[in-house]
Amino acid sequence: MIKLENLYKNIGDFKIEDISFELDKGYIMALIGPNGSGKTTLIKMLLGLIKADKGEIKLFDKNISEDEIYVKDNIGFVFDSLNFYPNLRVKDLKKIVGEAYSRFNSKVFDDYIKKFNINPKAYIGNLSKGEAMKIMMANALSHDAKLLILDEPTAGLDPIVRKELLSILQEEIVSGDKSVIISTHITSDIYDIADYVTFINKGKLVFSKDMEEIKDKYRIFRASREEIERSNKKFIWVKEKKYYCEALFIDEAGIEDEKTYIPSLEEIIYYYVKGEEQ
Amino acid sequence: MKIIISNTSKLPIYEQIVNGIKEEIISGNLKPNEKLPSIRALARDLNISVITTKRAYEELEREGFIETVGGKGCYVSYFNKELIYEERLKEIEKKLEEILELSRGLKLSKEDIFNMINLLYEGE
Amino acid sequence: MIKLIKKDARLIFKSISYKYLILGLLLIALFVNVFSYIIPMILPIVLTYIVVTNSFNNDALNKSEVFILSLPNKKEDIVYSKYLLVIISLFLSLILDYLIFDVFKIIGVRKIVLQDIQINIVASLLSMSAIMPLIFKLGYSKLRLLYPVITFFIGYLVYKNDSITNLINYGKESLLMQISHKLGTLLYRVFSFNNYDFTNISINIYLIITAFLSAIIFIISMYLSLRVYKNKDII
Numbered sequence: 001m002i003k004l005e006n007l008y009k010n011i012g013d014f015k016i017e018d019i020s021f022e023l024d025k026g027y028i029m030a031l032i033g034p035n036g037s038g039k040t041t042l043i044k045m046l047l048g049l050i051k052a053d054k055g056e057i058k059l060f061d062k063n064i065s066e067d068e069i070y071v072k073d074n075i076g077f078v079f080d081s082l083n084f085y086p087n088l089r090v091k092d093l094k095k096i097v098g099e100a101y102s103r104f105n106s107k108v109f110d111d112y113i114k115k116f117n118i119n120p121k122a123y124i125g126n127l128s129k130g131e132a133m134k135i136m137m138a139n140a141l142s143h144d145a146k147l148l149i150l151d152e153p154t155a156g157l158d159p160i161v162r163k164e165l166l167s168i169l170q171e172e173i174v175s176g177d178k179s180v181i182i183s184t185h186i187t188s189d190i191y192d193i194a195d196y197v198t199f200i201n202k203g204k205l206v207f208s209k210d211m212e213e214i215k216d217k218y219r220i221f222r223a224s225r226e227e228i229e230r231s232n233k234k235f236i237w238v239k240e241k242k243y244y245c246e247a248l249f250i251d252e253a254g255i256e257d258e259k260t261y262i263p264s265l266e267e268i269i270y271y272y273v274k275g276e277e278q
Numbered sequence: 279m280k281i282i283i284s285n286t287s288k289l290p291i292y293e294q295i296v297n298g299i300k301e302e303i304i305s306g307n308l309k310p311n312e313k314l315p316s317i318r319a320l321a322r323d324l325n326i327s328v329i330t331t332k333r334a335y336e337e338l339e340r341e342g343f344i345e346t347v348g349g350k351g352c353y354v355s356y357f358n359k360e361l362i363y364e365e366r367l368k369e370i371e372k373k374l375e376e377i378l379e380l381s382r383g384l385k386l387s388k389e390d391i392f393n394m395i396n397l398l399y400e401g402e
Numbered sequence: 403m404i405k406l407i408k409k410d411a412r413l414i415f416k417s418i419s420y421k422y423l424i425l426g427l428l429l430i431a432l433f434v435n436v437f438s439y440i441i442p443m444i445l446p447i448v449l450t451y452i453v454v455t456n457s458f459n460n461d462a463l464n465k466s467e468v469f470i471l472s473l474p475n476k477k478e479d480i481v482y483s484k485y486l487l488v489i490i491s492l493f494l495s496l497i498l499d500y501l502i503f504d505v506f507k508i509i510g511v512r513k514i515v516l517q518d519i520q521i522n523i524v525a526s527l528l529s530m531s532a533i534m535p536l537i538f539k540l541g542y543s544k545l546r547l548l549y550p551v552i553t554f555f556i557g558y559l560v561y562k563n564d565s566i567t568n569l570i571n572y573g574k575e576s577l578l579m580q581i582s583h584k585l586g587t588l589l590y591r592v593f594s595f596n597n598y599d600f601t602n603i604s605i606n607i608y609l610i611i612t613a614f615l616s617a618i619i620f621i622i623s624m625y626l627s628l629r630v631y632k633n634k635d636i637i
Contacts, residue, residue: 011637026318027328047472049636072474079472083465085413092412099405100473170322192285193321195329210329215290 001025001147001179002046007055009041014203016041019055021198021208025146026176028169030190031183032265033200034273039183042200043151046181047077060146073102076140080152082132086125090118090135101143112138130161137165141172148172150182154189162189169193187265199269206272218268219251219260237275248272279308279315283324291326295334296341303343303354304362314344314352406475406483407490410457442503442514443561446495446522447529451553453491454530455542457484462542467636477631481538485624488530496522520609521564527616529556531623538631582608 002023009016016038023029031039044050045057048064048071057064064071084093090113098104113120116134118127127135133153140148148169154162170193172178184190197214199206221233228238228245235247248263248271263271281298283291302308315323317331324331335352338344345355381391461467471477496519503514533549586604 011635044468044636049468049471051633051635068476069474072472075472077472079468082469084469085460085464085466088413095412096405096409097473099408100475102474167322167325170325173328174316174318174322176318192325193327195327211327212290212292212329212333 001060002029002181003056003058004042005056005058007042007045007057008053009045009050010053011041011050014038014041016045016052016203019200019203019205021205023179023181023196025179026173027195028173028180028182028190028193029196029198030187030194030265031181031198031200032185032187032269033206034269035185037200038203039200040151041203043149043181043183046149047075048072073143074146076143076145076148078133078136078140078148078150078153080133080155081129082124082127082136084124086123088124089120090122090124090127091120093124093135093139094120097139097143103144105142105144109138109142112141129156130158133157133161133165137168141168146178148178148180148182150180150184152184153182154184154186162186166190166193187269191265197265199272201269201273201276214265214268215262216254217250217252218248218263219257220246220248220263220267220271221257221260222246223259237271237278239271239274248275281324283326292330292334292337295320295324295331296337299334299338300341300343300365304365308354310354310356312354314354316351406470406479407486409470410483410487413457413460442499442518443521444557445499445502446492446519447526447557449495449498450488450491450526451529451550454484454488455549457487458537458542459546471636478628481624481627481631484534485530485620485627488526488534488620492523492526516606516609517564520613521560523613524616525557525560527620528560529553531616531620532556535623535626535630538627539634579604579608582611585611 002021004022005020007016007019014036019038019042021029031042033039041050045052046059046064048068051065059071060074062071088096094106094109098106098109110120113135116131116138118131118134122131124132136153140150150169154165157165166189169180169182173180182190182194194211196208196210198208221228221231221235222244223231225240225245228235228247233247233249233251235249238245238247248268251260279299279302281295281302283294283298285291287294289297299308299314308314314320314335317335318328321328321331335344335346339346339352342361343355344352346352377391461470470480499518499522500514529552533552536545536552537549583604585607589603589607
């Protein structure tokens with residue numbers, strides 16, 4: 001459904017260098033990485049807002065620059081904030097998006113708005129962060145989109161709303177026809193439900209793997225400094241603490257050790273970023 | 279069907295699912311030819327990823343407990359008693375290994391262990 | 403594209419600051435005598451300018467570009483819709499002008515003449531042709547103060563160098579004027595316009611030619627904007 005090949009882009013000081021990854025129909029991919037790593041830029045490239053200097057982006061087997069309308073018609077998007085016209089009402093937004101999408105379903109949109117307890121006559125400018133996100137969700141889910149693209153949709157939202165959003169995403173996946181790509185800082189949100197993880201740092205691809213492999217292979221080794229130095233494991237980075245050290249490595253052999261534990265995605269990001277800095 | 283998974287267990291989630299479904303099949307709660315939930319529905323209901331349930335089902339199919347009928351879904355296979363028997367034997371072996379591991383710590387001899395087994399056996 | 407115009411129209415109605423409107427009308431009412439001679443000449447261009455820059459301002463202020471372009475809207479349509487907005491507001495404000503000064507004679511100093519219409523069309527189209535590609539290339543917010551300056555400057559040039567005034571006041575005939583004169587003579591002879599005022603025909607032809615040339619420049623500007631915007635990254 002999504003195929004990025006050798007993407008390069010120069011924007012001022014920032015560079016996207018040689019990013020490639022794929023996502024099949026019916027799966028959820030989490031796009032993770034520190035601030036400024038290029039996640040939003042990538043998402044804007046998926047939406048055709050930014051053109052790549054080199055490389056190819058294929059969505060639904062089509063090129064966004066050639067089949068712009070078809071591609072965007074099949075994408076549902078949710079951004080971290082609703083930048084729209086504050087003195088329009090929700091129902092005005094509905095008209096504007098309704099006229100844009102070919103398969104817009106007015107009833108589905110209304111049902112979602114009702115379910116989210118949002119007043120259709122409310123002014124966009126008066127919406128809370130959570131309500132704004134829900135409206136984008138309602139929009140994203142009301143036109144039979146095949147791909148849902150979410151850019152930090154849960155930023156600044158309370159845990160209850162976040163859970164609601166994620167269970168909606170899981171429900172959308174059940175049919176197997178849709179894919180989801182969600183960029184987020186709150187990796188704990190997607191740890192259980194993401195099928196694939198693409199990790200970007202400083203405009204480069206760190207890895208794009210499936211979650212089972214990550215949970216199987218990534219381990220943190222907690223031991224004394226000497227043990228770490230003696231060990232022949234390839235550590236991505238070693239964190240030195242007062243009484244011991246912790247180091248992230250990829251355990252191909254699958255050895256179970258008392259001294260190793262399974263890291264969270266946050267820890268994986270942390271270690272890679274620190275390792276890169278050196 | 280009853281499956282309970284725990285995030286805090288040392289066992290990876292897919293393995294917990296595999297064990298859970300195996301239990302249900304062995305105990306008879308899941309009958310042969312009974313249809314299992316789709317991997318996606320199961321993922322949604324357990325709040326885990328599709329790739330995890332897919333792996334669990336693939337494992338179960340590999341071990342012969344379930345079958346995928348192309349396009350229709352996954353069904354409990356008509357298992358033979360031998361398969362179950364082997365399964366249980368494997369479990370006993372694993373538990374015995376644990377026992378031996380523990381007893382090494384206490385420096386028990388083979389005799390001590392056999393004595394304990396006899397006692398317990400007679401106690402029944 | 404029509405949907406985008408509908409969107410812009412919806413926005414205009416919802417974001418008219420009624421305070422400023424009433425203030426503006428009051429001001430006009432107060433100084434009607436002072437301004438009334440020149441109002442027919444400047445009302446449409448001023449209104450068009452206000453409508454169009456407001457439309458761009460609204461988009462820029464609310465950063466709605468990203469949202470609108472994430473929907474299945476083409477960048478080309480956005481450019482077309484803005485250029486069309488210029489034409490529509492120019493047309494409507496010309497009608498308003500005509501209604502105020504001719505039909506309903508709300509302000510009765512003078513009647514509206516073809517020259518008023520022409521000068522508004524030329525000044526509007528030329529100034530919009532100049533600033534719109536800039537807006538599409540650099541974004542509205544960056545040069546917000548520059549646009550009225552450019553518009554004012556171009557407007558000033560148009561009004562100052564208006565060949566008709568020059569002809570009437572100084573007897574100077576610009577190149578275009580001469581061409582129109584020749585064309586006028588030709589038409590006069592060919593169609594035997596014996597009953598028509600010869601000078602009038604020349605002037606009218608001049609007016610039509612200038613308006614037509616401005617329209618061409620406007621269309622060129624539109625193609626320029628299309629190219630500029632197509633290659634722009636929406637960051």
